[in-house]
Amino acid sequence: MDEHLIAMSAPGIGEAGQTGQWRREYPVILPSACLPVKSGRFSCQICWAHCPDNCITKGSPPVIDLFYCKGCGICAEVCPTDAILMRPEGS
Ligand code: SF4
Numbered sequence: 001m002d003e004h005l006i007a008m009s010a011p012g013i014g015e016a017g018q019t020g021q022w023r024r025e026y027p028v029i030l031p032s033a034c035l036p037v038k039s040g041r042f043s044c045q046i047c048w049a050h051c052p053d054n055c056i057t058k059g060s061p062p063v064i065d066l067f068y069c070k071g072c073g074i075c076a077e078v079c080p081t082d083a084i085l086m087r088p089e090g091s
């Protein structure tokens with residue numbers, strides 16, 4: 001058994017509707033501040049691990065699926081290098 005596997009659910013449309021529809025802010029990743037991009041190594045991925053909607057993919061930099069992102073800002077809070085900014089919807 002691969003000890004690095006963890007249980008993750010896939011994003012989907014819930015009873016309250018598509019989460020991205022009621023977002024007031026959206027996250028933007030700044031690649032120049034993202035650790036995997038800066039180091040050239042697959043590292044960090046803390047944003048991926050903490051997103052409650054599982055709408056961030058692992059990567060360098062990670063990619064956020066705004067169709068499901070509800071704009072909670074957790075990813076921006078947990079990012080150790082402030083590489084994720086929250087911007088007002090529509091800006
Ligand atoms: S938490 Fe921040 S530094 Fe780490 S992968 Fe995500 S955006 Fe990059």
Ligand code: SF4
Nearest residue numbers: 051069070072073075
């Ligand atoms: S704002 Fe919330 S829902 Fe959107 S990507 Fe970040 S942690 Fe996930």
